[in-house]
Amino acid sequence: MDNELYQAVLLQHSKQPRNFGPLEHATHAADGHNALCGDEISVALRIEGDTVAEAKFTGSACAICTASASIMTGEVKGLTCAAAQALAGNFRLLLKDGAGPDLPKKLEVLSGVHQFPQRVKCAALPWETLVSAMKSPAA
């Protein structure tokens, strides 16, 4: 039921997302779009050397997608791009199987999503957009 998916912590993140808003002096950015349900999200990064120094997001998305983006932007801050990329891969496993290696505790709130196949895309969208942002230097 709802509570397995919409845990209290997740709802908090969706109602008051962290790192929401435009990022000044972004070096990298990308837009993500879920054509099925209309989630739209933009991820902006400031990458210094090979480290993600700052990560923020904007857009209009459902509770799962917004919470996922809120947690993600907090978790990748300070990681090297390679580590962020690896984390994105492990998070993908969490969405697929409900568990994945080396995942920070805060991501556990999204472990229930794998039981709801139609919502996996919602949780995955911010991370897919992050990976594409890391490859897209801002003009």
Place this chain on the structure above:
Amino acid sequence: MALNISSIREQFPFLKETVNGQPLIYLDNAASAQKPSRVISRMSRFMESEYANVHRGIHLLSERATAAYEKARTSVATLLNAPREEEVIFTRGTTEAVNLVANTWGRENIRSGDTILLTEMEHHSNLLPWLKLAGDVGAKVEFVPVLENGAALDLESAKRLLATGPKLFAFVHIPNTLGLENPVADLCRWAAESGATTFVDGAQSVGHQPVDVQKLGCDFLACSSHKMCGPSGIGALWGRHELLAAMPPWQYGGEMVDRAYYDKPATFREPPARFEAGTPPILEAAGWAEAIAFLNDTGLDAIREHSVSLANLAAGRLREIEGLRVFGPEIRQSGIVAFSIEGVHAHDVAFFANERGLALRAGHHCAQPLMRKLGSISSSRASFYLYNQQADVDALVGILHEAVAFFR
């Protein structure tokens, strides 16, 4: 005459399904309608004792199948009050019908510099084939605007744009989001005065209310079986015979050819065969004919009245929810109610509703440019049909109140 809802509901087996132990309430009719027992059993019976390929075999089953298939054409022609049965071409659905006309009539008649007129409220299916055609031949595309909040088509602009002499005016009869009905007969009359050919997307109107192509005065009209209690995989294009007769084939193969040779061009059959290459949706035609008989027995005027009155009841009560915006006119003209709720995303609404047994649609409803213009990329939609009841509206309103409290 009012519908006997309890008797209608008994004829729909899907209503016995439950979700998390609760009765299933189906308000996604604008996406596809459910099937009554008599359609289901008709299709079983057809497969058991009447099925073979059509128009080919000189044997008993082929004769039975051909008779059923052609009887379905008669049913559709009668439903639309088409002057001639041969004007009904079976397609996979409305989308294929639009693509058929764009790729045949369109390629023969739309030239570089010509204008195709559409409206801002088109489903992707009556938008993208024309944009592709225009791009390929160098034609212009213009759009009749929608008024504030999607309340209506801007008819003054429609008149003005039609007066500029577009080659084609393709537009929707009942849009799948706005709960309104376009004045098709007026639009077709203005189009005819300026010499524009008209194509009407009837996906949401045919089978939901009486639709008479002669009264509407259009040149082409498309519809889908699955939106009117028939099976998916079949729909129809109706076109005026002189237009169809002048159109080249679209797909090539069996059934549509007259004479074929190794070394010289083939000749093709008259409509409708010319546009029905390959083995057609035979079983689906039999099922669709049964659905049409069911709708006729029930009464299309009564079905319309029932769906619209439930939609009006729902729209009124939904507007009482703070921050909820219903798209379209104040008074519903169709059974469709699309809405957005401030601070609550449509995808969450649909998920939350499903957990409680209520099937809603969430998203852009295959009308991305329209939703963008209305300032809502994602909205929820409840759409009513003959088997819905007032209790469904109560459930909808109750669940939405709950959802707002949960997510906001």
